[in-house]
Amino acid sequence: MINERDWQQEQERLEQVSEKLQQRIAELEPEVAGLHSQAGDIRKRFWEEVTVNTSSDEDFEETFHSIKQQEALLSERERSYRLRVQQWNNMKRLLKSPYFGRIDFQEDGLGFSEQIYIGVSSFVDSDGLSFLVYDWRTPIASMYYDYPPGKASYDTPGGRIAGTMELKRQYQLSAGKLHNVIDTSLTIGDELLQQALGQSADTQMKTIVATIQKEQNAIIRDDKSRMLIVQGAAGSGKTSAALQRVAYLLYKHREKLKADQIVLFSPNPMFNSYVSTVLPELGEENMQQTTFQEYLEHGLGEALRPEDPFDQIEYTLTEQSTQAYKARLMGIAYKASTAFLQALRNYAGWLEREGMRFNGIRFRDRDLITAEQMATQFYGYDPTTRLANRVALLQEWLLKQLADLERKEKDELWVQEELNYLDNDQYAAVHSELHKDRGVFEFAEKYETIQEILQNKPRRDEADFDYAEREEELLRRMVVKEQFKPLRRSVKRMAFIDMVGLYAQLFGGANDYRTMTNEIDVPELWSDIGEQTKGKIERLELFYEDATPYLYFKELVEGVRMNTEVRHIFVDEGQDYSMFQYEFLKRLFPRARMTVLGDFGQAIFTQATELYGTGGDSPLIQLYGEPDTNLIRLVRSYRSTREIVEFTRELLPGGQEIIPFDRRGPKPLLLKADSSEQLAARITEELSALQAEGFASIAVITKSAAESREAHVLLTAHGCPSLRLVTKRTPSFEKGTLVIPAYLAKGIEFDAVLIYDASSNTYHRESERKLFYTACTRAMHRLLLFAAGEWTPFIQAVDSSRYEMKG
Numbered sequence: 085m086i087n088e089r090d091w092q093q094e095q096e097r098l099e100q101v102s103e104k105l106q107q108r109i110a111e112l113e114p115e116v117a118g119l120h121s122q123a124g125d126i127r128k129r130f131w132e133e134v135t136v137n138t139s140s141d142e143d144f145e146e147t148f149h150s151i152k153q154q155e156a157l158l159s160e161r162e163r164s165y166r167l168r169v170q171q172w173n174n175m176k177r178l179l180k181s182p183y184f185g186r187i188d189f190q191e192d193g194l195g196f197s198e199q200i201y202i203g204v205s206s207f208v209d210s211d212g213l214s215f216l217v218y219d220w221r222t223p224i225a226s227m228y229y230d231y232p233p234g235k236a237s238y239d240t241p242g243g244r245i246a247g248t249m250e251l252k253r254q255y256q257l258s259a260g261k262l263h264n265v266i267d268t269s270l271t272i273g274d275e276l277l278q279q280a281l282g283q284s285a286d287t288q289m290k291t292i293v294a295t296i297q298k299e300q301n302a303i304i305r306d307d308k309s310r311m312l313i314v315q316g317a318a319g320s321g322k323t324s325a326a327l328q329r330v331a332y333l334l335y336k337h338r339e340k341l342k343a344d345q346i347v348l349f350s351p352n353p354m355f356n357s358y359v360s361t362v363l364p365e366l367g368e369e370n371m372q373q374t375t376f377q378e379y380l381e382h383g384l385g386e387a388l389r390p391e392d393p394f395d396q397i398e399y400t401l402t403e404q405s406t407q408a409y410k411a412r413l414m415g416i417a418y419k420a421s422t423a424f425l426q427a428l429r430n431y432a433g434w435l436e437r438e439g440m441r442f443n444g445i446r447f448r449d450r451d452l453i454t455a456e457q458m459a460t461q462f463y464g465y466d467p468t469t470r471l472a473n474r475v476a477l478l479q480e481w482l483l484k485q486l487a488d489l490e491r492k493e494k495d496e497l498w499v500q501e502e503l504n505y506l507d508n509d510q511y512a513a514v515h516s517e518l519h520k521d522r523g524v525f526e527f528a529e530k531y532e533t534i535q536e537i538l539q540n541k542p543r544r545d546e547a548d549f550d551y552a553e554r555e556e557e558l559l560r561r562m563v564v565k566e567q568f569k570p571l572r573r574s575v576k577r578m579a580f581i582d583m584v585g586l587y588a589q590l591f592g593g594a595n596d597y598r599t600m601t602n603e604i605d606v607p608e609l610w611s612d613i614g615e616q617t618k619g620k621i622e623r624l625e626l627f628y629e630d631a632t633p634y635l636y637f638k639e640l641v642e643g644v645r646m647n648t649e650v651r652h653i654f655v656d657e658g659q660d661y662s663m664f665q666y667e668f669l670k671r672l673f674p675r676a677r678m679t680v681l682g683d684f685g686q687a688i689f690t691q692a693t694e695l696y697g698t699g700g701d702s703p704l705i706q707l708y709g710e711p712d713t714n715l716i717r718l719v720r721s722y723r724s725t726r727e728i729v730e731f732t733r734e735l736l737p738g739g740q741e742i743i744p745f746d747r748r749g750p751k752p753l754l755l756k757a758d759s760s761e762q763l764a765a766r767i768t769e770e771l772s773a774l775q776a777e778g779f780a781s782i783a784v785i786t787k788s789a790a791e792s793r794e795a796h797v798l799l800t801a802h803g804c805p806s807l808r809l810v811t812k813r814t815p816s817f818e819k820g821t822l823v824i825p826a827y828l829a830k831g832i833e834f835d836a837v838l839i840y841d842a843s844s845n846t847y848h849r850e851s852e853r854k855l856f857y858t859a860c861t862r863a864m865h866r867l868l869l870f871a872a873g874e875w876t877p878f879i880q881a882v883d884s885s886r887y888e889m890k891g
């Protein structure tokens with residue numbers, strides 16, 4: 085707390101700033117309305133103001149300029165309208181709480197110190213010079229996050245500015261009143277953070293601008309590296325930092341970076357809805373949000389249906405001691421590796437010499453162009469031409485062939501038949517269409533004139549007959565053209581390449597695989613892997629682990645599709661992506677910088693990638709090379725109480741380095757039952773107690789979707805009120821009491837978490853450790869674990885002082 089005089093001054097200042105904000109809003113209001121209606125008027129009168137005259141070249145040019153002029157005027161008005169609206173919205177946002185922090189900074193060499201108030205947006209006084217509030221993203225405001233009072237400095241485009249921070253103050257304001265003012269000596273005072281973290285979970289993530297921590301600030305403001313990797317413990321604020329980083333980038337590069345040039349890859353669609361309000365709250369537009377799965381489905385189109393990662397994980401979680409299961413796991417690991425990527429590259433090289441597979445083009449039960457003809461043509465090209473270039477040449481050739489064939493086709497019998505089948509209406513429609521078509525008239529006209537000249541005969545009176553003949557000719561062409569359209573389209577879509585066959589061809593015998601790919605270490609159980617892969621492909625489906633390699637390979641053959649618009653991609657839950665997927669993303673977005681955030685402690689997929697590696701060495705660092713990569717580790721965990729973190733960190737090897745934030749709460753509670761019936765009864769009881777305590781967001785977390793369904797039925801039968809089952813199809817995250825599989829709860833948090841079955845029946849394999857850890861770390865304030873039977877060995881290994889037992 086501060087002294088009374090200071091409090092008085094702060095209250096007065098707050099009132100002044102609020103008044104000025106109100107004034108500014110009132111000033112902007114008519115301007116915004118005026119500009120809006122001006123732009124609307126220009127748009128309405130657009131065609132009245134331009135004179136359209138195309139009779140001569142000069143007139144045409146004049147019309148063109150007049151349109152351009154109107155367009156420029158309109159876009160200028162719209163631009164200034166957008167800017168004003170943004171300003172207006174910013175002011176309105178500020179009015180609710182103009183600032184949250186202040187630093188007093190004396191720059192070295194200057195004899196005075198400046199008071200810098202920091203808020204979600206800048207506000208300059210009417211003199212246009214004095215900043216009443218600085219945007220939290222300005223260079224000077226970075227000191228607020230980086231230093232306690234004392235020596236401090238910040239970077240500007242003109243160099244580093246050093247000085248002394250004489251005061252650091254935090255505010256809690258609402259409705260124009262001061263609620264709390266804290267002078268702090270820490271980087272960001274614990275008290276405010278305590279309060280922020282003590283609140284209950286929400287269905288949407290909150291902004292953290294008032295309490296960003298120093299190491300998070302480094303992530304937010306990193307603007308140099310091509311690749312930024314953040315390895316951070318559960319609840320360390322990775323997602324939060326990522327979202328504030330987007331806001332920072334949009335602010336810093338506001339002249340050239342637009343929100344849709346940033347893409348965030350989220351773990352599931354529900355997560356998209358969870359994070360979607362943060363940027364709008366900060367006054368920025370949302371970036372593009374997608375899931376990798378959406379990308380795959382888009383890339384594969386109709387041809388093949390990819391399995392989703394959740395079905396894959398469900399499969400891996402249902403332990404089986406069969407050879408097929410082992411083979412599948414081996415397949416998943418291999419197909420995620422850069423070895424497989426290299427094998428595919430080599431395979432493409434091999435195909436330059438032999439083995440290409442084509443789909444012949446058939447038309448009305450006839451072969452128009454056979455696969456053999458294509459192969460002959462293909463391997464007839466200069467052998468030094470790259471595969472994809474040769475495919476492009478072949479495509480050109482095929483289109484030309486089709487054009488020739490189309491010309492010949494018009495005299496075929498079926499065309500006459502088609503003409504006969506055109507009913508009168510169709511005929512009339514085509515007829516009038518032809519006559520409407522200026523080109524046809526001009527063609528007919530020119531034809532007549534040439535005839536006149538050539539034959540030196542004046543035009544016949546009864547020229548109608550000739551028209552009819554020519555019309556038939558044109559109609560025939562049209563009929564054939566119409567029927568050839570799908571053929572041309574399929575050539576353009578590269579359907580003449582038997583892509584599915586080419587990919588399946590890889591999964592024959594091990595020796596063939598070696599020959600085609602130069603692979604030395606063919607994985608064990610290769611023939612089982614091959615059978616499984618081909619079996620799936622025969623059903624026109626792809627395993628999740630095949631989807632990215634298939635698309636990658638498709639691009640090696642057909643040419644690379646790139647997105648050169650996107651400047652930044654963010655990969656959240658980055659440990660769940662394979663190296664293969666990273667290589668793919670790098671190629672897909674050649675002009676983008678990448679930010680990867682993840683936690684290897686929560687790596688629940690078989691294809692997981694270690695972000696950091698032992699000693700800071702991981703394949704991910706090699707993706708763009710060490711000099712272009714920045715690696716930041718976050719070890720402080722903010723989500724859960726100290727007691728919960730002290731329990732969960734013992735579940736992980738090396739977990740001791742995770743530092744809990746000092747927010748207190750009850751220790752995790754372990755409750756045992758004798759049967760699943762009794763288990764359900766106890767869970768129901770505890771759930772009701774938690775609800776009565778006022779917790780609004782509670783999750784019963786299960787290992788798999790199957791277990792979620794079972795829990796939902798059982799708990800509902802025991803009278804658990806308003807229990808909602810969350811599946812991979814649940815589009816958005818809602819408050820309440822949920823039953824949810826651990827892999828869908830990733831990235832999300834709840835006031836209280838109940839682990840449905842923490843027995844050794846459910847969690848005992850080493851591969852399940854991280855899933856269990858992920859489930860437990862979703863809890864903010866309470867963690868309860870239940871088991872019918874022996875506790876999982878992961879809990880048995882935890883020091884008993886870290887939890888309480890009940891009955």
Ligand SMILES: Nc1ncnc2c1ncn2[C@@H]1O[C@H](COP(=O)(O)OP(=O)(O)OP(=O)(O)O)[C@@H](O)[C@H]1O
Pocket residue numbers: 277280281290292295296297300316317318319320321322323324325683722723830831832833861
């Ligand atoms: N600097 C901060 N100020 C206030 N709250 C914070 C801060 N950092 C993190 N938090 C809070 O901690 C919680 C966890 O943050 P977040 O979800 O970003 O962590 P994460 O590292 O992405 O977690 P996980 O790996 O478990 O998904 C959130 O409630 C977030 O608001």
